[in-house]
Amino acid sequence: MTATAGLAINHIVPLHPLTTPGTRRARAAPEVAGSPHTQPEHLITHPGPHSAGTYGLAESANWAGVVDTGTTFGGVGGDWTVPLTGSNAGDEYSATWIGLDGTSAATLIQTGTTQQVVGGVATYFAWFELLPSAPEVIQEPVVPGDAIQAQIIETQLNVWTITISDLTQHWQFQQAFPYTTPGLSAEWIEEAPLVNNVVAQLADFDAVTFSQIATAAADPGAQVLNPVYLVDGSDIITAYPGDANGSSFSIFYGEPAPIVASVTPSEGPTSGGAAVVISGVGFGNATRVEFGGFDAGFEVVADGTIFATAPADAAPDTVDVTVLNPTGASLVSTADQFTYVAPAPPPPPAPPHGYWLVGADGGIFTFG
Secondary structure, eight states, X not given: OOOOSOOOOOOOEXXXXXXXXXXXXXXXXXXXXXXXXXXXXXXXXXXXXETTEEEXXXXXXXXXXXXXXXXXXXXXXXXXXXXXXXOXXXXXXXXXXXXXXXXXXXXXXXXXXXXXXXXXEEEEEEEEEETTSOOEEEOSOOOTTOEEEEEEEEEETTEEEEEEEETTTTEEEEEEEEOOOOOOOEEEEEEOXXXXXXXXXXXXXXXXXXXXXXXXXXXXXXXXXXXXXXXXXXXXXXXXXXXXXXXXXEXXXXXXXXXXXXXXXXXXXXXXXXXXXXXXXXXXXXXXXXXXXXXXXXXXXXXXXXXXXXXXXXXXXXXXXXXXXXXXXXXXXXXXXXXXXXXXXXXXXXXOSSEEEEOTTSOEEEEO
């Protein structure tokens, strides 16, 4: 399953306390030794594109999803369906969660579900965590396809109530905790958690959709949604947020189809040979670069940068520069255009050196 790497959430609904009638209370158990720990995000931020406009592209070694900033937050909520893990070789893990802080602040309060395959056996469970304390597993059943509803809200000053419900299994965990955190960000995340202090192999979760995303924001109009892309050690995107619909968005496993954000310079001669820098997203595994359908020589410098040599064109024209990778081809936009211009006419020949003088009697005199 794929989508363009974009985000344009129309609105975030106000947060209201969860009540789930007909559920049983769940209990938590202490952390099991060697179980995965979710961790604060480690971001590498640089200018980059986004299909909904130009954003600062945030790349993370362990998070993919959306971070909400621009104001302070007293709560966060969201729903999702527990994903089925894939069948990659070896142990693999993914954690789906909502939370507050962990980006600008070292504190982090969160709750979610973990999907993991260890020794060939898949397990699924719900949990909560208030850093620096260890995560606690909720002792209730969780299986792929379960409908999860979660919320974290400050019910009084420095007291936070965590609620997570499995609507399919008919249980709910709810507990208040004294905790101090500034609420500088709210998050909806798919994570490669730490296992034995190492970022784990991300499980192939295919796609997770967060719906009914909600916040209790001090200034709702000041909220800024920041997409976060999970990258591996080779700077290849391995999970990313997709296009949004209303108050929901999806996170996809794998690399997105490329997005071309700019072509510099944006024009060159019809004879070809112009050195062009293509900037965008999803270039790490690029297989082809085309100018108006004609193959161009290229070099991938980074996931967001390609050096290309424009091929020749038969006549002056404006064409689209397309980058292709195994997921697909970049969508056509005004940002990817390159204009071929006719070469300048050659300069007139230089005048000959010196001059001739013809005398009255027809004689020719040469000077210079």
